[in-house]
Amino acid sequence: xxxxxxxxxxxVHFGYPGRPVLRGVDLTVRPGELTALIGLNGCGKSTxxxxxxxxxxxxxxxxxxxxxxxxxxxxxxxxxxxxxLHQSAPAVPGMTVRHLVRQGRYAARGPLGMLREGDDPVVRxxxxxxxxxxxxxxxxxxxxxxxxxxxxxxxALAQDTRVLLLDEPTTYLDLHHQLDVLQTVVRLRExxxxxxxxxxxxxAHAARFAERIVALREGRVAADGAPKQVVTPGLLAEVLxxxxxxxxxxxxxxxxxxxxxPIAAIEYENQIH
Amino acid sequence: xxxxxxxxxVLAVVCAAVELVAGRGMSPGVVWDVLNGGxxxxxxxxxxxxxxxxxxxxxxxxxxxxVAGLVLQSALRNPLAGPExxxxxxxxxxxxxxxxxxxxxxxxxxxxxxLAACAGGCAGAALLWLLxxxxxxxxxxxxxxxxxVSAVLGGLTAMVLxxxxxxxxxxxxxxxxxxxxxxxxxxxxxWPWALVWGVAAWLLAGPLTLLRCGDDIALAAGLSARRARxxxxxxxxxxTAGAVAAVGALGFIGLLVPHLAVxxxxxxxxxxxxxxxxxxxxxxxxxxxxxQLSSRLLATALDSGRLTLxxxxxxxxxxxxxxxxxxxxxxxxxx
Numbered sequence: 001x002x003x004x005x006x007x008x009x010x011x012v013h014f015g016y017p018g019r020p021v022l023r024g025v026d027l028t029v030r031p032g033e034l035t036a037l038i039g040l041n042g043c044g045k046s047t048x049x050x051x052x053x054x055x056x057x058x059x060x061x062x063x064x065x066x067x068x069x070x071x072x073x074x075x076x077x078x079x080x081x082x083x084x085l086h087q088s089a090p091a092v093p094g095m096t097v098r099h100l101v102r103q104g105r106y107a108a109r110g111p112l113g114m115l116r117e118g119d120d121p122v123v124r125x126x127x128x129x130x131x132x133x134x135x136x137x138x139x140x141x142x143x144x145x146x147x148x149x150x151x152x153x154x155x156a157l158a159q160d161t162r163v164l165l166l167d168e169p170t171t172y173l174d175l176h177h178q179l180d181v182l183q184t185v186v187r188l189r190e191x192x193x194x195x196x197x198x199x200x201x202x203x204a205h206a207a208r209f210a211e212r213i214v215a216l217r218e219g220r221v222a223a224d225g226a227p228k229q230v231v232t233p234g235l236l237a238e239v240l241x242x243x244x245x246x247x248x249x250x251x252x253x254x255x256x257x258x259x260x261x262p263i264a265a266i267e268y269e270n271q272i273h
Numbered sequence: 274x275x276x277x278x279x280x281x282x283v284l285a286v287v288c289a290a291v292e293l294v295a296g297r298g299m300s301p302g303v304v305w306d307v308l309n310g311g312x313x314x315x316x317x318x319x320x321x322x323x324x325x326x327x328x329x330x331x332x333x334x335x336x337x338x339x340v341a342g343l344v345l346q347s348a349l350r351n352p353l354a355g356p357e358x359x360x361x362x363x364x365x366x367x368x369x370x371x372x373x374x375x376x377x378x379x380x381x382x383x384x385x386x387x388l389a390a391c392a393g394g395c396a397g398a399a400l401l402w403l404l405x406x407x408x409x410x411x412x413x414x415x416x417x418x419x420x421x422v423s424a425v426l427g428g429l430t431a432m433v434l435x436x437x438x439x440x441x442x443x444x445x446x447x448x449x450x451x452x453x454x455x456x457x458x459x460x461x462x463x464w465p466w467a468l469v470w471g472v473a474a475w476l477l478a479g480p481l482t483l484l485r486c487g488d489d490i491a492l493a494a495g496l497s498a499r500r501a502r503x504x505x506x507x508x509x510x511x512x513t514a515g516a517v518a519a520v521g522a523l524g525f526i527g528l529l530v531p532h533l534a535v536x537x538x539x540x541x542x543x544x545x546x547x548x549x550x551x552x553x554x555x556x557x558x559x560x561x562x563x564x565q566l567s568s569r570l571l572a573t574a575l576d577s578g579r580l581t582l583x584x585x586x587x588x589x590x591x592x593x594x595x596x597x598x599x600x601x602x603x604x605x606x607x608x
Contacts, residue, residue, distance in 0.1 A: 053493060055493065075492065075495055075497045076495040076497075078495065079494055079495025083493065084493040086489045086490065086493065089486070089487060089489065090350070092485060092486050092487075093540065094535050094536075094539050094540035095485070095486075095539075095540040096539070099482075099539075099540065100486070103483055103486060103490075103494055104494055106479060106480075106483055106494045106495050107494060107495030109479075110479075111476070111477070111479045111480050111501075112479070113479075114478070114479025114480075114482070115475075115476070115479060115543055155490075155494075156493075159494065159495070
C-alpha cells in the first residue's frame, strides 16, 4: 500500500469530434516524482491529467497506473489509486469543511460506508496536512479563495492515494497563497513519497518547485527534463510563444525567466480565429 | 441536531392534533372524548374512518414529496428542481388521469393508479431529459424546459379530460391536490410504497451528497455519477408517483420543503433526508389543517355548507411566495 506508484502514458491519442487534443503522447512519471506540466491554453495539459485519472478514455494508446490499465479499473478502484484536484469547483451550499473533506473517503468506504458516523483518521490527517483543522466546522462557501483551495486539496488528500494530480492548483490565488499551496504539496510529497503531477501556468513556480518539467505543444510532448535543462529561451519561444531570457536564482540556483513580449501575436491570433 | 428533530416532531404532533379537530361538526372536546373511547357510532366513524386516515395520508404524502424534491435537487444539482417543475408530477397526473379515463384504474383499484402515475412520472422526467439536451447542467435552462414540459403535459391532461370527462370531480381533485375523502385504503397503499422508496433514497445519501458537489468532483472521488443519478431519479419518481396517486399534484412541496430542510438540518443528507420527510409531513399536515379551518370560516361567511378549500390551493399560494425568496438567494458563484 505504501509503495509509490508511477504513471505510464503510452502512445495516447485523444480528441473530441473534429478537434484532436492529444496526438501521440508518451510519458513515464517515475514513482515519487514531482512533475510540472506546462504549455499554452488548449495544448492538452488538463486532458492529459483527466486521462491519467481515468475520467477520459484514450482513443488510442493506454494509460497505466503502476501495473494497471486505468480504463480497466472501476471508478472507485481508480479513485483509490489517484486523486485529481480540478481547476475550479462549483459552490456547495450548506456544506462544512469537515463534511466536504469527508467526501474524499467515498472511494475507500463505498456508498453504505459513507452512511456510518464516526471520525475517520484519514480525514483528520488530511485536515491537519493543510492546516484547516481549526476551522473545520465552518461553511466552505464562506471561506476565502485561498482557504477554499486548501480545503479542496484536503479533500483530494483524504482519498489517501499514492498519486496526486493537480490541475492549476494556484489559479485565482494571490502570490502568498500560491506559495502556501505549492509548499504544502512539496512537503507532503517528501513526507509520503507521493507521485505528483501538476499543471502550472507560472513557469517560475514550475522551475522552482518541480524536479521535472514536461512541456506540451499542440498535443505532443515538446520538451521533457529537469528545469535547468528545459527552461531555455528556446522553450519560451517554442512552447509558450514568448520572447524572453533565462537567468539563475542567485541563492537557489533554479532557472529564472524574464519574459519580454509575446511572439508573433498577430499570426498566432490569425491562426486560432 | 437531535433537538431540531425533537422540535420538529413536537410541531408534527401539534399539527396532527389541529388537523384532527379542524374539520366541521365535531368540537375538540368531542374529539377528545372519542379518542378516550367515548362518543357515539357516527362520531367514532368520522374520527377513525375519515379523519385519521386523512391525517396519515397528508403526513405520508408530504414526506414523499419533500424527500423526492431533495433527491431531485441533489441529483440534478439544481435548486430550482422539484417534482412539479421537472415533469414528474404533471407526468404522474397525466398517467393517473389517462389510466382512469381508459378504465384501467379508478378509485376501486388504487394500485393501478400508483403504477400509472409512476409510468407517467418516468415519461415526464424522460421528456425533460431529452428536451434539455446539452443544457442539463444549467439550472435555469432546466427550469425553463421543465415549465415547457409541464405545460405540454398539463395540456395533454386537459385533452384527456375533455374526451373522457367521466369522474370529473375526483380528477379535478388530482389536478389541485387534496386530502379530502382519503380513507384507510389510500394509507395502506401509501405507507409501504413510501417506506421502501424512502429507505432506498436514504441509502443513496452518500452518492447524493457527492453529486451535490458537482460531477467533476464526484467522479474524481470515485462515484459513477451517471449510475448514481439514475438510481436517485428512480427513487424520486417513485416517491412522487406514490404521493400523486394518494393526494394529487400538491404544488410546491417538493420544490420548497427541501430548502427548508437543508437550512435546518444542513447539507449532510444522512440527516437532511429524514429531516425533509418530517418537514414535508408537518407542512402538508399544517396546510391541510389551515385549509379546513379556513373552509369552515369561509363557509360561515359565504353561507355555503359544501364549500371546501383544497390543501393544494393553499400550498401553491404559500409556495409561490417562498419560491421568490429561494430564487433571490440562490448563489451562482464557483470556486
